[in-house]
Amino acid sequence: xAGRLEGKIALITGGARGQGAEEGRLFTAHGATVIxxxxxxxxxxxxxxxxxxxxxxxxxxxxxxEWEAVVGEVMAEHGRLDVLVNNAGIDLVKKLAATSLEEFExxxxxxxxxxxxxxxxxxxxxxxxxxxxxxxxxxxxxxxxGVANHGAYSGTKFAVTGMTKAAAKEWGKHGIRVxxxxxxxxxxxxxxxxxxxxxxxxxxxxxxxxxxxxIGQSIDIANMVLFLAGDESSYCTGQAFTVDGGVHx
Numbered sequence: 112x113a114g115r116l117e118g119k120i121a122l123i124t125g126g127a128r129g130q131g132a133e134e135g136r137l138f139t140a141h142g143a144t145v146i147x148x149x150x151x152x153x154x155x156x157x158x159x160x161x162x163x164x165x166x167x168x169x170x171x172x173x174x175x176x177e178w179e180a181v182v183g184e185v186m187a188e189h190g191r192l193d194v195l196v197n198n199a200g201i202d203l204v205k206k207l208a209a210t211s212l213e214e215f216e217x218x219x220x221x222x223x224x225x226x227x228x229x230x231x232x233x234x235x236x237x238x239x240x241x242x243x244x245x246x247x248x249x250x251x252x253x254x255x256x257g258v259a260n261h262g263a264y265s266g267t268k269f270a271v272t273g274m275t276k277a278a279a280k281e282w283g284k285h286g287i288r289v290x291x292x293x294x295x296x297x298x299x300x301x302x303x304x305x306x307x308x309x310x311x312x313x314x315x316x317x318x319x320x321x322x323x324x325x326i327g328q329s330i331d332i333a334n335m336v337l338f339l340a341g342d343e344s345s346y347c348t349g350q351a352f353t354v355d356g357g358v359h360x
Contacts, residue, residue, distance in 0.1 A: 114142030125199030127155035133329035172225030207262030222267035279349030295355025322357030
């Protein structure tokens with residue numbers, strides 16, 4: 112039986128570890144050819160070497176020229192790009208009033224500008240290839256409601272939600288579907304410094320507050336991304352898919 116992404120070419124940002132790496136593993140298991148990108152080159156190379164069918168490319172998502180170079184390489188080698196997962200992102204745990212302009216702009220440059228550059232660059236390549244394709248943007252439940260002490264992060268994730276909906280309306284006529292995924296509390300390298308992952312009592316309290324009674328794992332997000340990347344979701348676009356164990360029904 113063919114995999115759900117058999118023959119598709121997929122680019123995943125922030126793929127050196129965590130959710131991005133898990134998405135790469137799952138995509139290749141379902142037949143895709145995967146290009147992982149990141150700025151964590153040593154870890155990215157190691158991750159790619161562990162997964163058959165995966166290659167790694169350095170990509171700072173804030174750089175327009177690096178986006179153009181990486182997408183150009185993929186198009187030159189494969190002639191098309193079927194799936195983009197904008198997974199790269201950073202958090203900032205800080206009260207909004209205490210956040211410096213430099214800190215705010217760094218979060219925006221990676222989470223918001225990086226997603227914009229990826230969407231625009233890859234969409235142009237997808238349009239030129241003329242094939243049905245999918246863009247999946249990783250937002251957050253913080254992109255659906257404000258989260259205290261994560262003001263900069265929340266702002267950028269709201270922006271990702273909005274860009275997703277606008278792009279879906281603009282690019283649907285080209286066969287490009289654009290959706291966002293909104294993780295809740297997920298155990299990843301990016302979240303390891305949050306209190307639920309440092310304090311057993313806080314973790315237990317957090318788990319009790321989640322209807323499914325557990326903190327999410329990277330595979331939970333990867334499974335949703337797989338669905339949105341594949342043909343099973345061919346009539347889904349412009350939608351926000353929440354994966355949080357039922358906290359935000």
